Amino acid sequence: MHVIVLMKQTFDTEERIRLVDGKIAEDGVKWIINPYDEYAVEEAVRLKEQQDASVTVVSVGNDDVAQALRTALAMGADEAVLIDGTELQDERAIAKAISAYLAKTQFDVLLAGNFSIDNGAGQVAIRVAHQLGLPHVAAITQLTIDGGKATCVREVDGDVQTVEAQLPALFTAQQGLNEPRYPSLPGIMKAKKKPLTNVTLADLGLSPDDVAPRVARTDLSLPPKRQAGQRLSGDVEAQAEQLADIILQATGQAGAR
Amino acid sequence: MGKTVLVIAEQKDQKLRQVSLEALAAARQLAGDGGNIVSVLVGGHVDAAAEQLADHDQSQVVCVAADTLASYDAERYFAAVQPVVDEVKPDVVILGHTASGRDLAPKIACHLDAGQVSDVVAIEGTGAEVTFKRPIYAGKAFETKRFLAGPWVVTIRPNNLQADAKTGAAAPIVKRPYADPAPIRTQVVNVQSKSGDTRDLTEAKVVVSGGRGVRSAEGFAPLAELAELLDGALGASRAACDAGYCDYSLQIGQTGKVVTPDVYIACGISGAIQHLAGMSQSKLIIAINKDGEAPIFDIADYGVVGDLFEIIPKLTAKLREKIAAVRS
Numbered sequence: 001m002h003v004i005v006l007m008k009q010t011f012d013t014e015e016r017i018r019l020v021d022g023k024i025a026e027d028g029v030k031w032i033i034n035p036y037d038e039y040a041v042e043e044a045v046r047l048k049e050q051q052d053a054s055v056t057v058v059s060v061g062n063d064d065v066a067q068a069l070r071t072a073l074a075m076g077a078d079e080a081v082l083i084d085g086t087e088l089q090d091e092r093a094i095a096k097a098i099s100a101y102l103a104k105t106q107f108d109v110l111l112a113g114n115f116s117i118d119n120g121a122g123q124v125a126i127r128v129a130h131q132l133g134l135p136h137v138a139a140i141t142q143l144t145i146d147g148g149k150a151t152c153v154r155e156v157d158g159d160v161q162t163v164e165a166q167l168p169a170l171f172t173a174q175q176g177l178n179e180p181r182y183p184s185l186p187g188i189m190k191a192k193k194k195p196l197t198n199v200t201l202a203d204l205g206l207s208p209d210d211v212a213p214r215v216a217r218t219d220l221s222l223p224p225k226r227q228a229g230q231r232l233s234g235d236v237e238a239q240a241e242q243l244a245d246i247i248l249q250a251t252g253q254a255g256a257r
Numbered sequence: 258m259g260k261t262v263l264v265i266a267e268q269k270d271q272k273l274r275q276v277s278l279e280a281l282a283a284a285r286q287l288a289g290d291g292g293n294i295v296s297v298l299v300g301g302h303v304d305a306a307a308e309q310l311a312d313h314d315q316s317q318v319v320c321v322a323a324d325t326l327a328s329y330d331a332e333r334y335f336a337a338v339q340p341v342v343d344e345v346k347p348d349v350v351i352l353g354h355t356a357s358g359r360d361l362a363p364k365i366a367c368h369l370d371a372g373q374v375s376d377v378v379a380i381e382g383t384g385a386e387v388t389f390k391r392p393i394y395a396g397k398a399f400e401t402k403r404f405l406a407g408p409w410v411v412t413i414r415p416n417n418l419q420a421d422a423k424t425g426a427a428a429p430i431v432k433r434p435y436a437d438p439a440p441i442r443t444q445v446v447n448v449q450s451k452s453g454d455t456r457d458l459t460e461a462k463v464v465v466s467g468g469r470g471v472r473s474a475e476g477f478a479p480l481a482e483l484a485e486l487l488d489g490a491l492g493a494s495r496a497a498c499d500a501g502y503c504d505y506s507l508q509i510g511q512t513g514k515v516v517t518p519d520v521y522i523a524c525g526i527s528g529a530i531q532h533l534a535g536m537s538q539s540k541l542i543i544a545i546n547k548d549g550e551a552p553i554f555d556i557a558d559y560g561v562v563g564d565l566f567e568i569i570p571k572l573t574a575k576l577r578e579k580i581a582a583v584r585s
Contacts, residue, residue, distance in 0.1 A: 013511045013531035017397040024398065035512045091363075092372055115359075117511050118394055121375035126331075126363035135332050135442040138360050141505075151446075155506055156329060156356040157269065157457060162447035163330070169442065175498075175512060176505035212405075214372025218388055219401035226537055229558035239561050240571035243543065244579055246559055247572075250520045250541045251463060251487065253580060 001053040001145070003044040004105070005077065006098060006112035006125055007037035009061060009068035013117060022220060033068045036113025039173035042180040043143055044111050045076035051145065053109075054078045058101065060085035060094050066196060073191035074183030080196040087201060091119075093211035095127035100204035102132060109150070110170040114139045129170035136170035137163045141177050259292025263347035264315075265338060265365075266298045267355060268306035273298075275460075276353035278420035280413055281313055285421060287349050287409075289383055295319060295345050299337045301327030307430050314426035323435040328445045329357040335364045336438040342368065347408060354412040366410040373410035374402045378417040395511040395534040415460055416517060451506075458507065463489030464518045466509055466536070469496040470525020470546060470565060477503055479569045480524055486576055492516065492536075494526045510535035524565045528553030545569070 011017075012030040019025065033041065044055045055077040059065050062085065069080035083101060088094045102110070112125035129136040142153035150165045155174065165171075183191070201211065232239045262284040266277035277296075284294045294315040298307050303322045311318045321337040334357065342350065342365060350365055352358035354376045366373040378399075379390040388401045389411065458464065465484040467477050477491065484491045492514075493507040509516055511534040521539035526532060528544075528551055536542070537556055544557035545565045554560045561568055 011394065013534075014529065016530060017394050019398070090372055092366065092370070095363075095367070120393060120395065121373070122359050123363040123366065123373055123375060126360065127367040130335075130364045130367040137443060138331070139356070155451075158451050159328075160449045160451060161328065161445050164444045164446050166440075166442040174505075175508065214404060214406050215374055215402050216405055217400050218403050221399050221401075223396060223399060223538065226542070226556040228555045229542075229560065231554070231560045231562065236563060236567050236571055239563065240568055240575050243559070243561065243568070243572050244575040246541075246543065247463075247487065247520055247522075247576065248579060253583060 001047070001051055001109065002107040003047055003053050003055045003109045003111060004102065004107045005037070005040045005044045005055065005057045005072070006110070006128065007041060007057055007059050007068065007072060008034045008113070008116050009059065009065045010034040010116055010118045017222065019220060019222060024220065031064070031067065033071055034113050034116045034118070036115060036117070036173050036175070038113075038180045039175065039177045040111040040113055041072045041075055041077060042178045043173060044109070045181075046178065047109065047145060048076060056081060056107075058083065058098065060088060060097060062086055069196055070191050071183060073194045073196070074187040075181060076187065077194075079194060081199055082196060083199045083204070084201060087208065088211055089213040090215045091121055091123040091127065092214055095124045095131060096211055097201060097204060097206060098124065098128050099131040100206055101199060102128065108167045109145065110134065110168065112170065112172050114172045114174050125170060125172055134168055134170055135165055136172070137165055138172045139174040140171050141174050143171055143177070259289045260287055260348035261293045261295070261345060262288045262349040262351060263342065263345050264294065264296040265350065265352040265358065265361065266296045266306070266310055267353055267357060268298065268300055268303060271302060271305045273306040273309040274353065274355070275420060276355060276413065276415040277310070278313070279415065279418040280351045280353055281315070282419050282421035283380055283411070283413055284349070284351050285423065286380055286383065287351070287387060295341075295347070297321065297338055297341045299326055299334055311428040311430050312424045312426060313421050313428065314423040315428045318428055318430045320430060320432045321435050322432070325437055326435065328448050329360070330443060330445050331360050331364065332441060332443045333437065334361055337435050338365065339368065341433065349409045349411065352412045354414045358412050362410055362412045369408050369410065371408045371410050372404055372406070373412070374404070375412045377411055377413045380418065392515070395515050396538055397511075397534050458490045458492055458509070458514050459516055461490035461516070462518050463487040463520045463522070464492045464509070464516050464536070464539070465489055465522045465524065466492035466494065466526060467497050467502070467524050468494035468526030468532075469500060471497055471502055472525075474502050476566070479566065479573065483522070483569055483573045483576075486573055486580070487520075489518070489520075494529070494532045496529070523553050523557070524569060526553055527551045528556070
């Protein structure tokens with residue numbers, strides 16, 4: 001069984017966003033594997049441990065992304081592929097590049113995160129599946145693979161669905177799917193020797209026209225800063241009294257005394 | 258010249274979802290003068306929601322109903338809307354950025370070889386100059402986007418755009434047959450409603466949220482009671498979820514859900530940056546924490562330094578009294 005994981009490198013969740021010259025400053029930022037993609041990597045490595053599987057991790061970006069791919073290799077993935085994303089400006093283009101790569105590859109299970117915590121559009125993985133003619137099940141919290149069939153659990157609008165899917169298929173990982181491991185020291189050592197292949201758009205037979213953007217960013221801004229408000233004084237009784245009035249006011253149920 | 262806009266509407270419990278009326282208003286803005294709006298509604302039984310939708314001015318409401326469409330499934334729902342998309346040939350497709358909308362939209366965008374702007378919170382301008390504002394980094398920043406070529410696919414975040422008010426129209430309702438595509442490769446084999454989890458966290462007007470300071474699963478009980486009294490939803494910080502006090506579906510933050518309620522009550526939450534990203538756009542923030550130095554107080558409109566297990570029950574009792582007094 002061949003499992004492919006689509007993953008992205010993102011800012012750490014504890015990073016503040018700073019704008020310098022109208023752009024998001026990246027100096028000194030701590031980078032991580034997008035947390036939802038990390039669940040996908042972990043799930044793939046578990047499949048490898050439980051069944052006879054090989055795991056390939058695929059990412060799109062510049063050379064710095066190799067660091068995140070090495071982390072996935074250290075977690076237990078076998079191979080990494082880095083598609084040059086420097087010319088890819090929207091989700092459609094990124095999905096085209098990944099699809100072009102996957103179209104030449106045989107696999108059974110495609111895993112990805114539910115969305116990325118930076119861009120948060122949640123488009124790329126589903127576009128890839130659609131382009132390749134594969135079914136998908138998004139935001140899964142449980143996955144069981146048995147032969148050519150997968151059974152998974154997903155939460156949608158307060159309902160819990162159990163879905164069966166024929167492989168090959170895409171599954172996107174939701175929080176709760178698993179608890180990702182930390183790479184072990186031997187894992188980190190081994191990862192250095194595992195293959196990491198760089199792929200260019202030309203390698204994929206894509207021209208600049210094929211990936212010309214359909215969407216462009218025209219502006220970037222930070223939300224207005226919130227100010228610290230008022231500390232309520234008095235004893236618990238007085239504080240609760242004040243809070244109750246504040247809440248009733250804000251929810252339009254004021255007038256109560 | 259106006260645009261042809263297709264709205265993929267949604268229902269829940271056979272009622273039209275509010276976000277679909279917000280999508281319809283967006284459609285009206287994007288269609289412009291001489292434009293044309295078509296809505297499509299997919300589900301098990303859609304008649305009631307279709308009537309509601311048809312009350313709003315538009316060219317037609319297309320219904321695709323079948324027993325196999327009762328529960329959302331990407332493969333079937335796409336098969337249901339694809340013929341409509343191909344027939345209407347929309348310049349713009351709008352969906353809610355909901356569990357199903359965000360799942361279906363990329364398939365439609367890919368089918369149309371179109372660009373998509375997801376999770377839009379504001380639409381500015383008209384005609385070719387229209388721009389779309391959306392959060393990135395869960396709201397730590399906002400970007401504005403513009404389409405360079407058509408068609409356009411847009412998903413809108415619930416509760417951010419005005420709902421459509423152009424009612425009293427009686428638009429024609431057109432029913433379309435549906436047949437499962439062959440082969441069907443995904444099958445929903447079981448649906449279970451989560452008990453006690455009735456209100457959608459992202460649509461709630463009041464959110465009562467607990468952090469590590471709640472200390473246990475049982476510790477959430479007084480928070481749940483307060484949330485219920487205020488017809489709100491229960492939320493949690495990542496620390497509380499990681500500690501196993503509650504389900505990950507309650508998590509608010511950069512991982513988890515982003516909420517923008519009228520009132521957000523943070524109980525025993527210190528205010529990690531990743532949590533603040535998920536709730537700092539709330540209209541009013543109340544923080545209750547033992548640690549007066551907790552960063553949550555830097556963004557709270559009202560802060561109480563104290564023990565949540567003393568304050569919350571007292572607050573709930575006071576609110577109950579006051580609400581009863583108003584109603585009597």
